[in-house]
Amino acid sequence: MTLTREAPPVVTKPPGPPKRRPRDGWANAIMVAPATVLYVVMLIVPVALALYLSLTDWDGFSANPAFVGAANYVDLLDDPELRRAALVTLLVAVAGTAGLNLLGLGFAVLVNGASRANTFFRIVLFYPHVLSALVVGFLWSAILGTNGAVNNLVTRWGGEVLPFLSDPTWATITMIAVLVWAGFGVNVVLYLAGLQAVPHSLVEAARIDGATRWQVFRNVTLPALGPSVTVNIVLSLVTLLKTYDLVVSLTAGGPAGQTQTVAYLILWNSFHDARLGFGSAQSVLLMLVTGALAFVVTKLRRRGELAVHQ
Amino acid sequence: MRSPRPSLVPAALGCLLLLTGCGGGGFSDSEGSQAGQSEGGQVTVRMLVNITPNLTQAYWDGLVKPFEQANPGIDVKVEAPTGKGVADTLPQQLAAGNAPDVVETLMADETLAKQMLDLSDQPWAKDTPLAQEAALGGRIYTVGVGVQAQSLVFYNKSAFDKAGIDKPPATFEELEAAMGKLKAAGWLPLQTGGDFLTGLQLLQLTNPSRAQQYPTWHQDIKAGKLKAGESMLPYLERYQTWIDKGYVDKNALGLKYADAETAFLSGKSAMYVMGSWFTAAESKAEKDFEIGVFPAPVAKGQQYPGPQGATMAAPYMILKSTPNKDAAVKLVQWLVTDPEAVKSQLKQDGNFRTGVEREFTPLERQVQEILDAAPSGVPQGEGYGDATLPKGFGAAWNTEIQGLYVGKSPKEVAEGVDRWVDGRS
Numbered sequence: 242m243t244l245t246r247e248a249p250p251v252v253t254k255p256p257g258p259p260k261r262r263p264r265d266g267w268a269n270a271i272m273v274a275p276a277t278v279l280y281v282v283m284l285i286v287p288v289a290l291a292l293y294l295s296l297t298d299w300d301g302f303s304a305n306p307a308f309v310g311a312a313n314y315v316d317l318l319d320d321p322e323l324r325r326a327a328l329v330t331l332l333v334a335v336a337g338t339a340g341l342n343l344l345g346l347g348f349a350v351l352v353n354g355a356s357r358a359n360t361f362f363r364i365v366l367f368y369p370h371v372l373s374a375l376v377v378g379f380l381w382s383a384i385l386g387t388n389g390a391v392n393n394l395v396t397r398w399g400g401e402v403l404p405f406l407s408d409p410t411w412a413t414i415t416m417i418a419v420l421v422w423a424g425f426g427v428n429v430v431l432y433l434a435g436l437q438a439v440p441h442s443l444v445e446a447a448r449i450d451g452a453t454r455w456q457v458f459r460n461v462t463l464p465a466l467g468p469s470v471t472v473n474i475v476l477s478l479v480t481l482l483k484t485y486d487l488v489v490s491l492t493a494g495g496p497a498g499q500t501q502t503v504a505y506l507i508l509w510n511s512f513h514d515a516r517l518g519f520g521s522a523q524s525v526l527l528m529l530v531t532g533a534l535a536f537v538v539t540k541l542r543r544r545g546e547l548a549v550h551q
Numbered sequence: 552m553r554s555p556r557p558s559l560v561p562a563a564l565g566c567l568l569l570l571t572g573c574g575g576g577g578f579s580d581s582e583g584s585q586a587g588q589s590e591g592g593q594v595t596v597r598m599l600v601n602i603t604p605n606l607t608q609a610y611w612d613g614l615v616k617p618f619e620q621a622n623p624g625i626d627v628k629v630e631a632p633t634g635k636g637v638a639d640t641l642p643q644q645l646a647a648g649n650a651p652d653v654v655e656t657l658m659a660d661e662t663l664a665k666q667m668l669d670l671s672d673q674p675w676a677k678d679t680p681l682a683q684e685a686a687l688g689g690r691i692y693t694v695g696v697g698v699q700a701q702s703l704v705f706y707n708k709s710a711f712d713k714a715g716i717d718k719p720p721a722t723f724e725e726l727e728a729a730m731g732k733l734k735a736a737g738w739l740p741l742q743t744g745g746d747f748l749t750g751l752q753l754l755q756l757t758n759p760s761r762a763q764q765y766p767t768w769h770q771d772i773k774a775g776k777l778k779a780g781e782s783m784l785p786y787l788e789r790y791q792t793w794i795d796k797g798y799v800d801k802n803a804l805g806l807k808y809a810d811a812e813t814a815f816l817s818g819k820s821a822m823y824v825m826g827s828w829f830t831a832a833e834s835k836a837e838k839d840f841e842i843g844v845f846p847a848p849v850a851k852g853q854q855y856p857g858p859q860g861a862t863m864a865a866p867y868m869i870l871k872s873t874p875n876k877d878a879a880v881k882l883v884q885w886l887v888t889d890p891e892a893v894k895s896q897l898k899q900d901g902n903f904r905t906g907v908e909r910e911f912t913p914l915e916r917q918v919q920e921i922l923d924a925a926p927s928g929v930p931q932g933e934g935y936g937d938a939t940l941p942k943g944f945g946a947a948w949n950t951e952i953q954g955l956y957v958g959k960s961p962k963e964v965a966e967g968v969d970r971w972v973d974g975r976s
Contacts, residue, residue: 300662301642387805388814407745407805409957489635495745496804497953512639514943515662 288528294521301517313522323523325498326506333417333502334481334534340421341477342470345428350458352429353436363433367426377423378490382406385415409499412492416500420487424480428473435469436462471542475535482531503527594878595626599640601656602631605831605900614895618885625878652873653883658685658866659692660939667692668869673880679887680904681863684928685936693866693935694887696896697904700827700922701860701931702758702847705914709840710738710821719845721855723760723789726848730798733821741793742820744811745804749956750949752824754932757786759857760849762929769930769938772972779940780951780968787952787961794955804956826862827918831901834912844917846925859921861928863935864902941975 295313299306317323348366352359369377384390385405392402405415439462447457485504488494494501494509501509503523511520600611608631615627630651632640637656644650645666659667664687670676671691677683679694686692706719711729714736720726730740743752761768761783771777780787793799800806806814815823816836823829824847833842846856867886869879886892894909896902903919911919930938932945951959951967959967 302645302662302666304665382807385805386807386810387800387802388810388819389805402802402805404802404805407802407956412805493746493807495950495953497957497959498950499957508635508639509943509946512634512642513946515642517642 291521291524294518295525297518299518300515301512306518313519316519317522317526322506326501326503329413329500330482330502332413333484334478336417337420337481338474338477340417341425341428342473344421344425345473346432349429349432349436353433366429369423370426374423374486375490377419378487381419382491406492407496409496412496412500416491419491420481420484431473432469435466439465467546471539474542475538478538479531479535592624593626594624594875595628596653596875596878596882597628597630597651598653598655599630599637599651601637610899614892618882622881627882650870650872652870652875652879654868654870655865657868658863658935659687659868660942664692666871668871670694675884675888681861685863687936693863693868694883695863696865696887696893697902698922699862699864699902700918701755701862703825703827703844703918703921704847705823705825705829705842705844707818707821707840708843714738720848722848722851724851734797739800739820740798740822742811742815742823743799743803744806744808746808747949748808748811750945750952753786753790753952755860756824756847758860758929758931759847760853762858763849763853769934769940772940775976778969779972780965784961784965787964791955791961801956804953827903828901830912830915830918833914842914844914846921856925858927858929859925860931862931864900865896941972947971
């Protein structure tokens with residue numbers, strides 16, 4: 242009898258990560274360097290400078306700003322102007338985000354098909370976003386101001402002047418409306434991109450199952466748009482929290498300072514009142530709040546998207 | 552595998568330190584201005600100026616041309632603000648280590664003076680308009696071309712005639728009586744607006760009266776001897792009644808400065824409180840009625856005309872950091888003393904200077920007469936020199952005054968002003 246022994250299987254070592262040669266490290270570093278330098282110069286340096294300045298009493302002119310520790314941050318807590326501006330900013334951000342997204346999604350659905358008319362309307366809808374916010378502000382103040390086009394018509398027809406920009410409540414609503422008018426074109430574009438990525442087979446299947454248009458939109462399109470909604474909400478929120486230029490050109494923060502936003506106040510305190518240290522502390526606070534809000538909204542949206550998928 | 556990230560941290564910190572060091576012109580005393588001597592011994596003097604509808608870039612370039620021709624070694628580079636105005640742009644340039652040599656528009660206060668050249672040793676400086684009044688601790692940092700009269704009430708002569716007002720009011724009581732008649736005749740008696748106009752006009756209107764009651768108002772507030780809001784309460788109460796009676800438009804805050812000016816020039820209102828620069832706009836406006844001007848009224852029993860609100864027109868300062876001190880001093884001296892340069896600047900922006908005769912419009916002639924008749928000048932707004940209130944007072948005052956239009960009581964407004972001053976003192 243011949244015993245045959247099976248040859249032991251050849252165990253080959255799984256291929257490990259290729260050995261890094263020193264030359265690779267240098268190549269990587271060189272390739273990453275331009276982006277890193279840009280990131281550091283454009284983001285890290287300004288933020289670090291703002292942080293440093295927020296701990297000083299710099300007035301923008303003096304050669305040697307004094308280190309004041311957390312004094313500027315303590316002053317922030319006791320600043321009635323900041324409290325008022327924070328409320329206005331929050332209102333603008335929340336109402337504006339709702340407006341931008343509702344209009345953005347609504348119009349995106351309307352101009353979603355491929356036709357010449359839709360292409361034309363997409364351009365028209367995006368056009369206000371191309372205009373500078375300063376131009377938009379002056380334009381709307383010429384339309385809605387006390388002696389503006391609308392009020393000229395109203396008074397000519399025997400009506401009373403409408404206080405679009407002279408009453409605090411009206412002025413705040415006007416500002417939000419103009420912000421939405423000027424910005425929703427971007428949301429339309431983003432939602433259009435999302436709509437065009439919705440799998441056609443899902444929509445088709447739902448229709449074959451007898452779903453109405455609304456049911457298709459509610460149960461197929463909208464859930465599939467989850468990531469687009471998240472991006473739109475976060476972008477709108479972050480942009481609106483920094484509203485500045487439209488305030489300058491439309492209301493100049495008035496009437497009676499009632500439409501001043503935090504960003505407007507930061508610029509005003511920093512340059513007009515020569516309190517750059519204090520203004521920097523306000524900027525740091527705004528940056529933290531914006532970051533926190535964006536983080537919370539993203540988390541909540543992701544949770545919602547996951548729930549839909551499950 | 553070792554993450555490559557940690558190795559980036561020292562690099563980032565290095566860049567940060569390097570950039571902070573390089574970009575922090577505002578933090579160092581180095582003579583870091585970019586202006587300097589170019590090849591061939593040519594000196595470039597950079598001058599940061601205010602650009603307005605009257606004072607355009609083209610105007611400034613043309614203004615300094617004769618100086619450049621007379622001084623072939625000096626090239627003047629006129630720079631417009633890169634920010635909202637000169638006040639925003641200068642700190643940015645200082646921080647970037649890129650400060651100009653000369654700055655127009657701003658006036659020295661305790662903050663700015665540290666960066667500016669002391670011109671007290673220049674024999675020509677002390678004779679320029681308001682130079683002594685604007686001095687800080689006896690040192691002259693700011694010199695100007697002329698004077699802007701501030702407490703003027705421009706009026707529509709046709710409206711006054713139709714309302715049966717035969718002479719301009721001299722007291723607040725007469726002003727109120729005139730406003731009543733104008734209102735009854737269907738006119739909006741007093742033109743005001745939003746922006747910075749609301750607060751500015753009330754200060755302009757009350758300067759002559761307030762200066763007689765509190766001759767050192769700015770200094771007393773600065774020293775904590777007087778409350779700004781409290782001292783202005785009677786005027787705020789009076790103004791509230793004007794809003795209630797419709798003497799000013801209750802929706803005026805929806806008007807920008809330019810809209811308010813246009814409304815008055817197009818005959819929609821009867822009176823407009825403004826500084827002397829309004830004469831430049833008036834001379835260009837097409838209208839079918841005549842405009843007159845009278846000094847702001849005073850309280851009963853006070854001297855009329857009272858002290859006239861006055862500010863320096865076209866103020867210039869030289870930055871201490873300039874590497875071209877001699878050329879910069881020469882330029883500024885020329886700008887504020889050369890007869891042709893002075894006349895040109897006065898005419899361009901509707902300003903005045905005692906002893907300088909230029910071509911006047913009828914309205915400008917009246918303003919010159921008002922200036923000549925005024926017993927003295929009184930600082931306007933935040934003030935100047937040793938009589939300077941905390942930076943931002945004008946804007947804070949304006950915001951509070953607008954509160955009268957949105958439901959705040961005069962007392963609340965006065966308290967708001969005082970709270971602001973206390974917070975900045």
